[in-house]
Amino acid sequence: MLIVADENIPLLESFFTDIGEIRRVAGRHMTADDVRDADVLLVRSVTPVGPELLEGSRVRFVGTATIGTDHVDVGWLKEQGIGFSAAPGCNANSVVEYVLSVLSLHAERCGLADGNELSVGIVGVGNVGGCLAGRLQRLGFKVRLCDPPRAEAEGPEGPEFTSLEEALKCDVISLHTPLTREGSHPTYHMLDESRLSLLGSNQLLINSGRGEVIDNQALKARLSQANAPSVALDVWENEPGIDPELVGSVWLATPHIAGYSLEGKVRGTEMIYQALSHYLGLPVRKKAGQYLPEPPLSKLTFTATADEQKALRTALRVCYDPRTDDVKLRLAMRGSADERAEAFDALRRDYPVRRECSSLKVQLKGAGRSMQDSFKAVGFKLKI
Numbered sequence: 538m539l540i541v542a543d544e545n546i547p548l549l550e551s552f553f554t555d556i557g558e559i560r561r562v563a564g565r566h567m568t569a570d571d572v573r574d575a576d577v578l579l580v581r582s583v584t585p586v587g588p589e590l591l592e593g594s595r596v597r598f599v600g601t602a603t604i605g606t607d608h609v610d611v612g613w614l615k616e617q618g619i620g621f622s623a624a625p626g627c628n629a630n631s632v633v634e635y636v637l638s639v640l641s642l643h644a645e646r647c648g649l650a651d652g653n654e655l656s657v658g659i660v661g662v663g664n665v666g667g668c669l670a671g672r673l674q675r676l677g678f679k680v681r682l683c684d685p686p687r688a689e690a691e692g693p694e695g696p697e698f699t700s701l702e703e704a705l706k707c708d709v710i711s712l713h714t715p716l717t718r719e720g721s722h723p724t725y726h727m728l729d730e731s732r733l734s735l736l737g738s739n740q741l742l743i744n745s746g747r748g749e750v751i752d753n754q755a756l757k758a759r760l761s762q763a764n765a766p767s768v769a770l771d772v773w774e775n776e777p778g779i780d781p782e783l784v785g786s787v788w789l790a791t792p793h794i795a796g797y798s799l800e801g802k803v804r805g806t807e808m809i810y811q812a813l814s815h816y817l818g819l820p821v822r823k824k825a826g827q828y829l830p831e832p833p834l835s836k837l838t839f840t841a842t843a844d845e846q847k848a849l850r851t852a853l854r855v856c857y858d859p860r861t862d863d864v865k866l867r868l869a870m871r872g873s874a875d876e877r878a879e880a881f882d883a884l885r886r887d888y889p890v891r892r893e894c895s896s897l898k899v900q901l902k903g904a905g906r907s908m909q910d911s912f913k914a915v916g917f918k919l920k921i
């Protein structure tokens with residue numbers, strides 16, 4: 538059996554050698570010739586999968602080691618009887634940690650002693666948005682949920698949902714919808730010129746869903762006007778050929794790496810390995826946990842003199858500080874359009890190992906209940 542796979546899927550050999558021969562291909566440049574004689578295709582978000590790639594090939598199963606599926610023509614795969622699986626939720630925790638770290642930086646630069654004074658509007662309350670809502674509520678933030686498809690499906694039985702217009706009144710708005718162009722609630726350019734005009738300079742807009750959910754040209758225009766909001770973008774229109782002027786206008790700019798914790802990536806591989814094994818009727822023998830190395834930093838101790846908020850911010854940023862990725866992306870925006878696109882992909886391909894908060898044991902000497910609860914809410918393991 539031949540498995541053609543994006544070379545950026547980690548641990549390909551560890552998970553798939555027993556199943557078949559692996560051919561590694563650059564995902565961004567995968568062609569019909571690369572996959573013609575394959576039985577299985579494993580991709581990430583950068584490979585459009587549909588008739589153009591697969592017609593006339595032997596492929597009978599496609600797996601994407603990602604949450605998003607907007608790069609896959611799922612309907613066409615079904616019509617052709619080709620098995621398909623994504624990795625829902627695999628890197629949700631990583632994205633949540635990115636948002637928490639962005640929030641901590643925002644609170645600090647706004648001079649807020651307690652970040653949880655902020656209200657947060659979460660748009661798209663699925664795996665990522667739902668996990669974020671739970672964490673923020675435990676941390677004492679005021680959270681508003683906007684998810685019209687869920688509101689319609691769940692009715693009064695579900696949580697309290699608000700309209701997009703209400704969510705846009707929060708201090709912070711965090712976008713976690715998929716990219717959709719059809720249906721009753723399409724998200725393509727959901728934040729257009731008129732909705733962006735509702736935001737003001739005391740607000741922060743974060744997008745770590747899909748770039749096309751915000752009209753990037755309208756956003757660039759809005760950011761050149763008075764009373765513009767602060768913006769943190771992890772996802773962009775036209776990746777990898779993103780707009781360097783927009784990078785220059787936003788507060789925090791990262792190259793679509795919110796979900797790039799090692800844990801998230803390895804879980805993505807594990808989930809498509811499990812799905813393929815089920816599809817082929819093979820036993821599932823391997824687990825993500827067995828491939829996670831010891832983290833470079835495993836313990837952190839705060840003494841009884843530590844201030845809760847400062848300690849929390851420090852611990853969070855030890856695990857992940859988006860400012861490092863921001864600096865790298867800004868530097869990568871020099872050069873020609875081709876060089877910039879290549880540099881964007883290179884930052885993602887060569888992304889350094891980033892571990893989730895759960896990899897760090899935190900000792901809180903003499904800490905009260907509130908401090909312990911806050912650390913646990915973020916996802917740290919406490920050393921008793």
Ligand SMILES: NC(=O)c1ccc[n+]([C@@H]2O[C@H](COP(=O)([O-])OP(=O)(O)OC[C@H]3O[C@@H](n4cnc5c(N)ncnc54)[C@H](O)[C@@H]3O)[C@@H](O)[C@H]2O)c1
Pocket residue numbers: 604605606625626628629632660661662663664665666667683684685686687713714715716717722723724727745746747771772793794795796797
């Ligand atoms: N930046 C990254 O590295 C990164 C990592 C993981 C996921 N993502 C993106 O984040 C998106 C969200 O991931 P997820 O796992 O939570 O997906 P999900 O499918 O679990 O949840 C998406 C939610 O959005 C809701 N939704 C759909 N249309 C909406 C609309 N018009 N308004 C408001 N809500 C709407 C859905 O009802 C659903 O509850 C993914 O589609 C993926 O594209 C990005």
Ligand SMILES: O=C(O)[C@H](O)[C@H](O)COP(=O)(O)O
Pocket residue numbers: 545580581582583602603604605606628793794795796797
């Ligand atoms: O949808 C997802 O899971 C994320 O956007 C993911 O982090 C994308 O990463 P990529 O496949 O582009 O490496």
